[in-house]
Amino acid sequence: MNGFVLIDKPSEWTSRDVCNKLRHLLHVDKTGHTGTLDPFATGLLIVSVNKATKAGIYIEEDEKEYIAELELGKKTSTGDVTGEVILEKNPSILKVEDIKKILSSFVGEQEQIPPMTSAIHYQGVKLYELAHQGVEVQRKPRKIDIKSIELVDFSSNIITFKCLVSKGTYIRALAEDIASKLGEVGYLKSLRRLSIGAFKIEDAKKMEDVKENNIIETRYILKKYLREYQLDEKQSKRAYNGASLILPCSEKELLLISSDNVAIAIYEKDNEKYICKRGLW
Numbered sequence: 001m002n003g004f005v006l007i008d009k010p011s012e013w014t015s016r017d018v019c020n021k022l023r024h025l026l027h028v029d030k031t032g033h034t035g036t037l038d039p040f041a042t043g044l045l046i047v048s049v050n051k052a053t054k055a056g057i058y059i060e061e062d063e064k065e066y067i068a069e070l071e072l073g074k075k076t077s078t079g080d081v082t083g084e085v086i087l088e089k090n091p092s093i094l095k096v097e098d099i100k101k102i103l104s105s106f107v108g109e110q111e112q113i114p115p116m117t118s119a120i121h122y123q124g125v126k127l128y129e130l131a132h133q134g135v136e137v138q139r140k141p142r143k144i145d146i147k148s149i150e151l152v153d154f155s156s157n158i159i160t161f162k163c164l165v166s167k168g169t170y171i172r173a174l175a176e177d178i179a180s181k182l183g184e185v186g187y188l189k190s191l192r193r194l195s196i197g198a199f200k201i202e203d204a205k206k207m208e209d210v211k212e213n214n215i216i217e218t219r220y221i222l223k224k225y226l227r228e229y230q231l232d233e234k235q236s237k238r239a240y241n242g243a244s245l246i247l248p249c250s251e252k253e254l255l256l257i258s259s260d261n262v263a264i265a266i267y268e269k270d271n272e273k274y275i276c277k278r279g280l281w
Contacts, residue, residue: 001028002051002263002280003215004059008204009037009045009193018207022047026212034059035167035196040082043193044201052218054278055266058225061167062197063147068188070159070175075185079115079172089185091157102181103149103161106174111141115173144169158189198224218280219255219263226255226266233259240264242276253277 005026009018019031032053034046043066048056072091076083145166153160163174172188179186194201205214219228229247231239236258238245245267247254254274256264264281267274 001026001049001212001215003049003217004052004221005047005049005210005214005216006199006204007045007047007210008201008206009042010207011042012039013207014039015045018045019047021207022049022210025210026215032056035064035193037193038080038082038191040080041191041193043191044196044199044204045193046196046199046221049215051280052221054280055218055222058222059196059199062225063164063166064169064193064197065162065164065195066171067152067160067162067192067194068171068175069190070161070178070186071189072157072159072179072182072184072186074187075176076187078187079176080188081190083187087185091184092182094154094182094184096151096154099154099159099182100151102178103151105181106146106149106178109143109145112144112170112173112177113141114139115170142168146174159186162194217263219257219261222255222263222266226253227251228257229254230257231259231264236260236264239267239276240281242279244270244273244275246272247274249274 005022007018007022009015015033015036019033023031026049028049030050030053032048034048034056037043037045046059073089074085075087077086146169147164147166149161149163151159152162159178163171171191175186175188229249235245239256239258242265252269254267256267258264262281264279265276266278266280268277
């Protein structure tokens with residue numbers, strides 16, 4: 001029972017809460033998540049099961065789509081709805097055309113300073129742990145890419161926008177930056193993840209509806225990222241033992257499928273041979 005489960009994460013659950021619950025519900029030994037969602041956020045969370053936890057990194061690298069609500073007029077200590085209001089300012093009267101123009105100005109590659117409430121490590125300690133202690137440190141900007149961003153709605157000082165972004169993009173930081181560029185203050189009121197790469201929220205299951213047959217086999221997820229190579233019986237035995245293989249391929253990485261159609265491992269090209277990078281058995 002190795003593979004992935006697409007979950008519609010409920011609000012107030014941490015990503016780890018979801019993993020722990022699924023481990024119990026599905027009676028499996030190990031679970032992991034690909035791409036953390038904050039407790040207040042909802043939406044698509046892809047959970048890996050058993051041996052598939054070794055392959056979650058491929059999904060984590062993919063672009064993600066969100067729909068978010070930015071409330072103007074208040075600034076919070078965390079940049080989102082979970083923090084304390086630290087500043088209030090009556091919003092100006094904004095035009096939809098001006099909001100659309102500001103949103104479009106964020107499209108493209110840029111640098112973003114991670115929020116103190118992120119899980120990035122600083123000298124061995126997660127930033128959010130320092131933030132809980134009232135400590136703020138200087139953070140290095142990180143390169144991100146806003147693929148697209150569009151206005152969905154604007155009413156009662158709430159800007160609802162949809163965005164497609166690269167890995168490592170913090171939507172709460174983006175929301176605060178949007179407010180700042182509008183000459184306002186604001187915070188992220190709600191956040192919902194709609195997709196991770198080719199995987200959509202419409203295909204996700206609610207926690208209460210998850211069953212064992214909802215586990216998607218590892219190969220059917222990874223085939224979207226890696227070329228599959230079918231092995232014969234002799235090659236399969238070598239791959240199960242982690243031995244190197246000579247294969248008639250040029251790809252840097254391959255997803256090796258056994259003679260009985262099981263995803264065995266991810267192999268990486270090293271000169272004339274392919275060597276085992278991640279075992280999936």
